[in-house]
Amino acid sequence: MNPYKSRLTDNLLIRKLKGKGAVLIEGPKWCGKTTSAEQVSKSILYMSKPEDVQANLIAADINPSKLLDGDTPRLIDEWQIAPKLWDAVRFEVDHRNKQGQFILTGSAVPPKDDEIYHTGTGRFARLLMRPMSLFESGESSGKISLKYLFDQPEKILAENPLDDMERLAFTICRGGWPGAIDMDYDTALDQAYDYYDSLVNIDISRVDDVKRDSERTKRLMKSYARNQGTQATYTVLRDDIAANEAEKITEDTVYSYTNALRKIFVIEDMPAWNPNIRSKTAIRTSDTRYFIDSSLATASLGLGPSDLIKDLNTMGLLFETMCVRDLRIYAESLDGKVYHYRDKSGLECDAVVHLRNGSFGLIEIKLGGDHLIEEGATSLKKLSAKIDTTKMKEPSFLMVLTGFGKFAYRREDGVYVVPIGCLGAI
Numbered sequence: 371m372n373p374y375k376s377r378l379t380d381n382l383l384i385r386k387l388k389g390k391g392a393v394l395i396e397g398p399k400w401c402g403k404t405t406s407a408e409q410v411s412k413s414i415l416y417m418s419k420p421e422d423v424q425a426n427l428i429a430a431d432i433n434p435s436k437l438l439d440g441d442t443p444r445l446i447d448e449w450q451i452a453p454k455l456w457d458a459v460r461f462e463v464d465h466r467n468k469q470g471q472f473i474l475t476g477s478a479v480p481p482k483d484d485e486i487y488h489t490g491t492g493r494f495a496r497l498l499m500r501p502m503s504l505f506e507s508g509e510s511s512g513k514i515s516l517k518y519l520f521d522q523p524e525k526i527l528a529e530n531p532l533d534d535m536e537r538l539a540f541t542i543c544r545g546g547w548p549g550a551i552d553m554d555y556d557t558a559l560d561q562a563y564d565y566y567d568s569l570v571n572i573d574i575s576r577v578d579d580v581k582r583d584s585e586r587t588k589r590l591m592k593s594y595a596r597n598q599g600t601q602a603t604y605t606v607l608r609d610d611i612a613a614n615e616a617e618k619i620t621e622d623t624v625y626s627y628t629n630a631l632r633k634i635f636v637i638e639d640m641p642a643w644n645p646n647i648r649s650k651t652a653i654r655t656s657d658t659r660y661f662i663d664s665s666l667a668t669a670s671l672g673l674g675p676s677d678l679i680k681d682l683n684t685m686g687l688l689f690e691t692m693c694v695r696d697l698r699i700y701a702e703s704l705d706g707k708v709y710h711y712r713d714k715s716g717l718e719c720d721a722v723v724h725l726r727n728g729s730f731g732l733i734e735i736k737l738g739g740d741h742l743i744e745e746g747a748t749s750l751k752k753l754s755a756k757i758d759t760t761k762m763k764e765p766s767f768l769m770v771l772t773g774f775g776k777f778a779y780r781r782e783d784g785v786y787v788v789p790i791g792c793l794g795a796i
Contacts, residue, residue: 375548377406377506378703378795379499384410386495387443387470391463394490397499398635398662399477399573400565402548404447406499407473413440417455418448427452434458438472445473450480456490463493478577479633500638501546501663503696504532505794508551509541512794514778516700519767519786520729528778532791538773539675539685542692545665559674562665566591569636569666577633580626586615588670590627594637594659595667598691599720601656601712604628638662640694643709643722646761651713658710664692686737689773690720693735693790697721697771700795711753719753721771731767738774738789746770747785 379395383406386393395403408414415437417426429437430452438444438458449455459472474494504510513528532538543559544550550561570587593602593610602610604621607628612619631637639657647653661667667688668674678685698708706725711732712718721733732753734746750768757764769786771793778792 374405374409375502375506375508375551377402377499377502378699379497380406380409382497382703383407383473386497387473389469390495391466391469391493392459392472392474392490393443393495393497395473395475395497395499396479396635397477398501400547400549401499401501401635403475403477403499404445405548407445407447407475411443411445411473413442414445414447415440416447417451423451430454430458435462438462442468442471443473444471445475447475448477449474450476450478453480460490460493477634478573498635498702500695500699501665502548502551503546503699503795504541504692504790505696506699507546507548509537510696510791510793512792514786514788514792515794515796516697516723516731517704517796519731519769519788520704520725522767524780526778526780526786526788528792530774530776530778530789530791532789533774533776535679535774536675538689538791539678542664542678542685542688543668543673543675545663546695547663547665562669566666566669569631569634573634574627574630577630580630582627582630586611586619586623587627589615590624591631591636591666591670594628594631594661595670595688597659598661598667598687599658599694601654601658603656635662636666638698640708640710640721643711643719643724645711646758647713647756648758649756651715651717651756654712654714660691660694663695664688667691682737689737689790690735693771694721696790696793697723697733700793701725703795717749717753717756719750728763729766730763731769732765733769733771735771736773738772743770743772743775743787747781747783747787750785751783 397403434454435458505512511531514526545562547561550558570584574582574587589611593607604624608619608621608624641657642655701708701723706723709722719732720735724730732750734750736742736746754765772789775789778788780786
């Protein structure tokens with residue numbers, strides 16, 4: 371058995387348990403939620419354990435509080451199988467009046483989730499776990515941390531251990547699935563395709579018991595993959611897949627399918643950033659389309675590492691998806707969120723890391739090469755100059771995040787150039 375690889379969410383989980391009666395860990399299947407929660411739990415209820423699942427469901431229906439007996443923190447794994455457990459946990463938290471009582475894990479949002487979740491205010495903390503970042507998988511040295519960049523160092527220097535096109539393409543296609551990290555090359559790549567097959571044939575319908583067509587799901591996911599990093603509307607997605615549809619498809623149908631993918635944490639779109647800008651340029655507010663992991667995009671398109679190497683434009687697009695995954699993981703360890711900026715003039719910024727204290731950094735993501743790095747730096751400086759610093763802080767840093775490049779360094783104009791193989795969190 372492989373030893374446990376620590377996650378950046380581990381410390382967040384411990385911290386949240388100190389402040390709330392229960393912590394809900396959500397995220398896609400196979401991303402490590404249960405394994406991470408097992409490290410701190412003192413007793414465990416596996417709701418989906420095959421030999422116990424029927425008995426568990428009966429107990430949850432008749433007397434759910436009995437399932438909560440055990441040493442604390444008590445882990446309730448795949449709790450959404452029996453949604454009544456939510457109210458039972460809430461009741462116990464209220465009446466025990468202690469912190470750190472329960473950890474709930476789930477790979478799908480239950481039906482009528484709004485009706486359930488609103489009752490958890492003040493009792494539950496929520497934690498989203500994604501597939502592993504390159505730092506967590508050991509493929510990034512992490513020598514240039516996001517936290518360090520917020521301190522505005524005058525000089526940085528670190529060697530990039532991922533300065534290899536084949537290795538970088540492999541990490542994009544394999545993804546951050548913990549079970550795939552230590553597998554051999556071909557077997558590791560198979561995992562994303564197997565995951566994709568399960569999504570389109572089983573999970574897309576099981577999430578809310580609505581039968582959905584697997585071929586239509588495949589076409590939608592392929593369109594979503596082609597539109598990674600864009601603000602494509604449901605109309606654009608509909609038109610993109612309509613050419614191969616025998617029947618007319620509506621925007622409502624596209625929404626239903628994408629919402630189901632969102633509920634099983636396959637899709638994680640990026641919200642728009644709305645800063646104070648000196649000019650009156652209108653800021654676009656639509657979300658930017660992303661899968662939660664780059665491997666889902668490559669599997670949707672049927673691509674492998676050699677395909678990406680032959681098409682660097684596509685590789686750059688899906689490299690961005692991988693970088694966004696890592697930036698989200700690193701930012702949340704610093705109490706931050708990641709946003710996207712784009713205005714009507716065409717000026718955009720791939721990622722804005724905004725911390726709770728109002729500090730923020732601007733990031734352009736480029737696969738590599740002097741021309742693209744210069745292009746990214748120019749865009750960052752242009753946006754930085756437009757920010758009204760009388761109404762908000764000036765950017766803590768400007769960074770071009772790259773795939774290729776031997777070193778991380780600071781340019782004379784102050785822009786950091788950091789390969790993803792050097793980036794970490796703290």
